Amino acid sequence: MSATNTTPERPGIKLKLAIQKSGRLHDDSMRLLKECGIDISNGVNKLKSEATNFPLEVFFLRDDDIPQYVEDAVADIGFVGENVVYEKKKKVDVTEQLGFGKCRLSIAVPKGESYTDATSLRGKRIATSYPVLVQDFLDKNNVQAEIHEISGSVEIAPGIGLANAICDLVSSGSTLFMNGLQEVESILKSQAILIKNQDLGPVQQAILDKLLFRIQSVKKAKNTKYVLLNAPNDKLDEIISLLPGMKSPTVLPLAEQGWSSVHSVLSENEFWDIIERLKAAGAQGILVVPIEKMIL
Numbered sequence: 001m002s003a004t005n006t007t008p009e010r011p012g013i014k015l016k017l018a019i020q021k022s023g024r025l026h027d028d029s030m031r032l033l034k035e036c037g038i039d040i041s042n043g044v045n046k047l048k049s050e051a052t053n054f055p056l057e058v059f060f061l062r063d064d065d066i067p068q069y070v071e072d073a074v075a076d077i078g079f080v081g082e083n084v085v086y087e088k089k090k091k092v093d094v095t096e097q098l099g100f101g102k103c104r105l106s107i108a109v110p111k112g113e114s115y116t117d118a119t120s121l122r123g124k125r126i127a128t129s130y131p132v133l134v135q136d137f138l139d140k141n142n143v144q145a146e147i148h149e150i151s152g153s154v155e156i157a158p159g160i161g162l163a164n165a166i167c168d169l170v171s172s173g174s175t176l177f178m179n180g181l182q183e184v185e186s187i188l189k190s191q192a193i194l195i196k197n198q199d200l201g202p203v204q205q206a207i208l209d210k211l212l213f214r215i216q217s218v219k220k221a222k223n224t225k226y227v228l229l230n231a232p233n234d235k236l237d238e239i240i241s242l243l244p245g246m247k248s249p250t251v252l253p254l255a256e257q258g259w260s261s262v263h264s265v266l267s268e269n270e271f272w273d274i275i276e277r278l279k280a281a282g283a284q285g286i287l288v289v290p291i292e293k294m295i296l
């Protein structure tokens with residue numbers, strides 16, 4: 001066991017994390033832990049594993065069960081989709097959005113069928129694995145419809161005469177397309193989130209705080225790029241004014257007289273806009289490098 005495997009406060013105590021055993025969230029959950037510098041050996045069919053270098057124990061579960069396990073403190077925290085958390089309505093705290101597993105929960109009807117708004121569903125039969133969220137949506141819109149709960153392959157329901165409409169998760173839309181359906185209304189936007197038990201003990205909370213610090217550093221780094229460019233000295237002021245940077249950009253003289261190298265950090269959403277303006281202002285040899293971690 002490595003020296004950093006437990007907390008200094010209470011050697012032996014570990015934070016218990018529930019993640020999906022297999023499916024859409026499994027690989028991204030494991031990747032996030034790895035990016036946080038946490039080593040987990042996940043042997044085939046192993047349902048429980050301990051980190052070798054962080055006080056963390058990981059349980060591999062069906063995603064639908066994770067909110068209940070966290071409410072019951074069988075697990076202290078879980079990585080799970082918002083869609084599951086809001087459907088199950090368990091008493092857990094939502095702590096952090098994790099930035100993967102992005103999808104939406106949408107109503108779809110057979111292609112060509114008319115749909116104006118929620119009232120078009122009046123008296124219809126809707127197949128879904130999310131009866132609670134669909135009922136909330138119908139109630140909010142004062143619409144009475146029949147909900148037919150099925151646990152999977154929901155998109156097939158209209159094609160085999162089981163329902164007039166469906167409500168299921170969509171990301172690329174290809175499953176809807178292949179089943180002759182059109183998306184008509186999105187009722188929830190979802191991504192993977194970190195949930196935690198509402199009565200977490202102080203030692204577990206301290207470990208969670210360390211984990212959250214790492215997750216936030218990884219997330220910030222994903223949304224930012226490190227930019228290096230060459231600038232003629234007479235254009236430096238204008239170029240620096242375009243760069244936000246963590247504090248202010250780093251400026252180093254180049255071997256070639258009259259030129260400088262400028263280093264800065266740009267966020268993903270303003271990136272292309274700023275690069276175009278940098279080029280227009282005379283920047284050359286622009287290099288863009290991914291950032292692995294960002295500690296502020």
Ligand SMILES: Nc1ncnc2c1ncn2[C@@H]1O[C@H](COP(=O)(O)OP(=O)(O)OP(=O)(O)O)[C@@H](O)[C@H]1O
Binds near residue numbers: 020021023024082172
């Ligand atoms: N097409 C998608 N794109 C992105 N994220 C998705 C997509 N479909 C589902 N998700 C997210 O991933 C979660 C797990 O989806 P998956 O299809 O693996 O669940 P499942 O079949 O219920 O798995 P389990 O066997 O664990 O019960 C969903 O609850 C949702 O948050």
Ligand SMILES: O=P(O)(O)OC[C@H]1O[C@H](OP(=O)(O)OP(=O)(O)O)[C@H](O)[C@@H]1O
Binds near residue numbers: 152153155171172
């Ligand atoms: O819009 P798309 O990109 O086509 O994704 C949507 C599909 O993804 C999910 O199922 P998944 O493929 O995870 O399989 P599952 O039904 O076995 O859970 C979801 O239930 C949809 O069927």
Ligand SMILES: [Mg+2]
Binds near residue numbers: 062063064
């Ligand atoms: Mg499931």
